[in-house]
Amino acid sequence: MDVLVCIKRVPAPGGKVLLSADGTSIDTRHLGFTIGPHEECAVEEAVRIVAEHGGSTTVLTAGPPEADEQLRYALSMGADHGVLVETGTRELDPQATATALTEAIRLLESESKPFDLVLFGNETADAGHYQVGVRVSRALGLPIVGGIKGIEIGTGRVSLQRDVADGVEVYDAPLPAAAAVKEGLNLPRYPSIKGRLRAKKSPVRTIRPEPSPGGLRTVRLRRPPEKEHETVVLGYGAEAAGAVVDVLAEKGLV
Amino acid sequence: MLLVIVEEDAGGVSAASLEAVTCARHLAEGAGLDLHAAAFGAHGDLAAGLSKYGVSTLHLVTSESTREYSPELWGTALAELVEHTGATGVLAASTDRGTEILANAAASTEQPFASNCVAIEPGDPWTLTRQRGGGILLEDAELSGRVKLASLVAGSVEISEATATHEVDVLEFAPTPQATMPHSAIVDRTSRGSGVSLASARVVVSGGRGVGSAEGFAPLEELAELLGGAVGCSRVATNNGWRSHSDQVGLTGTKIGAELYIACGISGATQHWVGCMGAKTILAINTDPEAPLVARADYAVIGDVQEVLGAVLERLRARRAAA
Numbered sequence: 001m002d003v004l005v006c007i008k009r010v011p012a013p014g015g016k017v018l019l020s021a022d023g024t025s026i027d028t029r030h031l032g033f034t035i036g037p038h039e040e041c042a043v044e045e046a047v048r049i050v051a052e053h054g055g056s057t058t059v060l061t062a063g064p065p066e067a068d069e070q071l072r073y074a075l076s077m078g079a080d081h082g083v084l085v086e087t088g089t090r091e092l093d094p095q096a097t098a099t100a101l102t103e104a105i106r107l108l109e110s111e112s113k114p115f116d117l118v119l120f121g122n123e124t125a126d127a128g129h130y131q132v133g134v135r136v137s138r139a140l141g142l143p144i145v146g147g148i149k150g151i152e153i154g155t156g157r158v159s160l161q162r163d164v165a166d167g168v169e170v171y172d173a174p175l176p177a178a179a180a181v182k183e184g185l186n187l188p189r190y191p192s193i194k195g196r197l198r199a200k201k202s203p204v205r206t207i208r209p210e211p212s213p214g215g216l217r218t219v220r221l222r223r224p225p226e227k228e229h230e231t232v233v234l235g236y237g238a239e240a241a242g243a244v245v246d247v248l249a250e251k252g253l254v
Numbered sequence: 255m256l257l258v259i260v261e262e263d264a265g266g267v268s269a270a271s272l273e274a275v276t277c278a279r280h281l282a283e284g285a286g287l288d289l290h291a292a293a294f295g296a297h298g299d300l301a302a303g304l305s306k307y308g309v310s311t312l313h314l315v316t317s318e319s320t321r322e323y324s325p326e327l328w329g330t331a332l333a334e335l336v337e338h339t340g341a342t343g344v345l346a347a348s349t350d351r352g353t354e355i356l357a358n359a360a361a362s363t364e365q366p367f368a369s370n371c372v373a374i375e376p377g378d379p380w381t382l383t384r385q386r387g388g389g390i391l392l393e394d395a396e397l398s399g400r401v402k403l404a405s406l407v408a409g410s411v412e413i414s415e416a417t418a419t420h421e422v423d424v425l426e427f428a429p430t431p432q433a434t435m436p437h438s439a440i441v442d443r444t445s446r447g448s449g450v451s452l453a454s455a456r457v458v459v460s461g462g463r464g465v466g467s468a469e470g471f472a473p474l475e476e477l478a479e480l481l482g483g484a485v486g487c488s489r490v491a492t493n494n495g496w497r498s499h500s501d502q503v504g505l506t507g508t509k510i511g512a513e514l515y516i517a518c519g520i521s522g523a524t525q526h527w528v529g530c531m532g533a534k535t536i537l538a539i540n541t542d543p544e545a546p547l548v549a550r551a552d553y554a555v556i557g558d559v560q561e562v563l564g565a566v567l568e569r570l571r572a573r574r575a576a577a
Contacts, residue, residue: 244566
């Protein structure tokens, strides 16, 4: 099984999000970066699948040169090859990102052989366009299902499982196939020291496609208006219990 | 002509779809265009439910190959319907399926798609606002293309009826069978059964780092049970293995819309906030009065989760015994 995982370098969650002076991007000067949480699970799953079925894991990212850091993190988790699709520091629209990834994958496949399984995150943690994986898969002629939290490799086929509002759905697809996965698929490992050392020395290949822009153009980013309100402190410790029960009663819950 | 995908709920058109219909009508009126709707595998009488909302025609996509859900086949069928009818825009609610079908149709037609919109204004290009990072940021953007596709976040548009009621023409559309296209197929579906689902629960009692352990969730379970609610948790709780990921509230978990959200020992990073900001009232219990979620909550109790919940449960049990 040769597995390809597409990841994205995104600002580390947790902090307050600051915007650049022109309002078209996130001010990243004081931020750390990470692999999107869905994609980290995708890398973990790929490494596990390869450990069980043999083959190799290739990790691909479209982004700025600094995304090398995220590729190396994936390598330290156990991925075998890293490929940087360098698309500059400005974020691309989803059609352009998909074109860049598709071109890069076609190039890699033309040099060796088609990947058996291609994994994406369900949506990127920052832009969240919910379509890049679908566009790439459809351009490559691969079936794809999103929201995946369970993958089982069969003979020439793959079983994909996802949570829906009222239960669980199971899909079947012929290999080669793609899936857009969600956090919860597995618990990603912490890279070992050995893994980190290996990742540091691994070569990362760079591809520089020049995709044309698509039809979605960002004008500006802004923070949603925050509701003006005061927090009512009901009390401290166990003595607040009466006030809590009053709130529950007021809501008609007890 | 503009096309809006409608999904069924209890034999009628779902509320989220009616929002998309209202938004699509606004776009159609602004551009002097007709408004059509499309439905897959519909069983109820959707046409009757659409007559008040300015939809002139309903296309029912009916074929053997699209009888069961398949993202690729439904998306390709939608792309074919778009070409067949000459639609210049397609809207749907941002449901799992709505988003997935639009993304597949956008890929088939190589047209642009803006997901998770909260507002769309007519013109060429459409000017729109969409959510990024689950709603941490808003993005103002322009969408231009021969066919524009967009999905609408539930709760962003107030449903309104058209000025006049029209009977809706119903047309059946049989897409070309895709014999050679590799595609997925749904093979099994299991229902959760009787339990209250996190996404639709009226009350969610949720725990984070401050709960301390898997066993520490026992009072949260009891409180949820007493209030007829569901138990949720933060990313820390799932990563520590205290709760299953399906309980996680947040950007990478479930977004809730509860009447009351009781956050126990959760500091409230942005990743968590976007999952619970849809709750009507938030009560935060935390030892740290400076925690972000305490600042954003309607009510707060400063104290240890076990201590506070223990006292609350004692009172609730006493009330129940007295009743």
